[in-house]
Amino acid sequence: MWFKHLHLYRIHSAPDLTQAELSDALDAHAAMPLGSADARRLGWTAPAGRLGGDQRLHEIQGHRLLSALRQERLLPASVVKEEVDEQVATIEASEGRKVTRKEKTALKEQVTEELLPRAFVRSQKTDVWWDTRRQLIGINASSRTRAEDILDLLRESLGSLSVTPLTSQTLPMRAMTTWLGDPASRPADLQLGDQVELKAKGDDGVLRARQVDLDSDEIQQLLESGRQASKLAMHIEGRLSLVLHEDLALKSLRFGDALIEEADHADDGDDALARLETDFILMANALSDDIVRLIEWLGGETQREPSAP
CATH class of the missing domain: 3.30.310 (TATA-Binding Protein)
Known part of the structure; x- marks a missing residue:
């Protein structure tokens, strides 16, 4: 769940x-x-x-x-192509002519239609x-x-x-870069994890690091060279760990031991549906509170014009 x-x-x-x-x-x-x-x-x-x-x-x-x-249905393009090539070769050999592009397109549609029901x-x-x-x-x-x-x-x-x-007043990349480079800027309930992705402003590509000390001199030197954090692993008050992405996506979510233990000790009478709902409401309440906190750390929510229904 x-x-x-x-x-x-x-x-x-x-x-x-x-x-x-x-x-x-x-x-x-x-x-x-x-x-x-x-x-x-x-x-x-x-x-x-x-x-x-x-x-x-x-x-x-x-x-x-x-x-x-x-x-x-999983029908690899390579399988379709192989079958089409075989049929094209057969036609060209038997009729002594080149198969046109239009005919190949029709053959591809026919082969796809024939193979699709048998696909996984x-x-x-x-x-x-x-x-x-x-x-x-x-x-x-x-x-x-x-x-x-x-x-x-x-x-x-x-x-x-x-x-x-959902968007924030402060761009996540800017906030993550600041938190990474200046420990004093980090909110009290925020702890950094051991994973980061750093983007260069030019064409130097992306640097990804796992299981590293994010306060190390090496990371600081990379920031000083102009790199910015596009992904950053973090822990929120010991309740939730995640990797924050530059588009405000939350990945690799892991919930704290206390929350998991609370779910494990809930009296659900071995009812699978009750267990699902218990896990869900505990998770939903934790996520709701921590998302509010995260958005506050990012300067509040941006007011955006709604898209058409």
Whole structure:
């Protein structure tokens, strides 16, 4: 249940739906098995998997948990190309002529259509946290592109949704560089980790370092040469560790031992659904508080114009 990554979005407007109405909207866009001719499909699934039956929404204390299921057939381009090349060679040998580009394009479409039903299907679940009190959406996706796909599905399910990526007054790169170079500038509850990515202003590329002392002379010399921190590992008051990215994405999330122990000792009666909801609300409350703290460290939130619903 515990999120590994987080892309954050500010909600500007969304339909005011009850829990039952939202559940119905998700059900109407539920994940369905791929048809033989389908290359990919995206729909809502139960966050608890099979244990959750068809319950696609969990709402606790103003926090909503949703899960999207992406299914796609794996048909490598190299496999299609090999089959097309073989058919082209056969045609050219038997008819004594060159196959035109138009014919090759048609053959490629035909081969893809024939091979697609036999391709393996890959499934990937992506969890969504919706904080209705603070009007935030967090998506547990490794890339922003995948997160945007989930937002498109949510927008389609709701009928309208206006959001923008969460942004701060101080650019994360500027703040991270300052914290890295000046220990006195670091907030009291912030501790640096052992991972950093430093970008050069010119064409000197990116330097990545892991398991290093970020207060070492070597790191300071790199900063003095003009490099800036684009990723920085940090710990927030011992409750949450993460790698902050320059676009305000939170990656490699790890929750503190005290929080995990609290979840382990919760009285859920060995009920899998109760355990899921306990883990979720503990995680959501911790994330909500720490995101507010992080944004304060970054000078507050930037007020952005909402995109069209």
